[in-house]
Amino acid sequence: xxxxxxxxxxxxxxxxxxxxxxxxxxxxxxxxxxxxxxxxxxxxxxxxxxxxxxxxxxxxxxxxxxxxxxxxxxxxxxxxxxxxxxxxxxxxxxxxxxxxxxxxxxxxxxxxxxxxxxxxxxxxxxxxxxxxxxxxxxxxxxxxx
Numbered sequence: 829x830x831x832x833x834x835x836x837x838x839x840x841x842x843x844x845x846x847x848x849x850x851x852x853x854x855x856x857x858x859x860x861x862x863x864x865x866x867x868x869x870x871x872x873x874x875x876x877x878x879x880x881x882x883x884x885x886x887x888x889x890x891x892x893x894x895x896x897x898x899x900x901x902x903x904x905x906x907x908x909x910x911x912x913x914x915x916x917x918x919x920x921x922x923x924x925x926x927x928x929x930x931x932x933x934x935x936x937x938x939x940x941x942x943x944x945x946x947x948x949x950x951x952x953x954x955x956x957x958x959x960x961x962x963x964x965x966x967x968x969x970x971x972x973x
Contacts, residue, residue, distance in 0.1 A: 830899025836863030
């Protein structure tokens with residue numbers, strides 16, 4: 829299970845976890861720099877996170893991936909680059925293309941997230957405080973204090 833940006837595995841997937849837990853072996857891990865992960869985020873976040881996930885999946889064996897938002901993007905990359913590790917994927921909060929009528933909205937959303945230190949300052953401070961409280965450093969880009 830791969831969560832979204834500034835999330836954890838437990839929060840968005842609690843219903844799925846309670847339903848699937850007795851039926852499947854679930855690997856619930858927080859991505860680097862999130863939740864209870866002990867892995868520090870890097871400036872090359874996507875590529876380094878993918879390498880980390882490849883290693884974990886090789887250890888665990890061929891798997892299904894449930895990905896939300898950022899997790900969905902990572903699931904697609906894993907599937908395209910290392911198909912031998914993937915039995916199947918379930919994606920949510922992700923669109924493989926942007927219809928023409930939504931391009932303006934998506935560009936505004938992209939701009940919003942590129943400037944997250946201004947547009948979501950309160951949420952970002954909560955994320956930074958939580959991460960630092962657990963003895964980790966968030967990406968330097970988001971040290972906004």
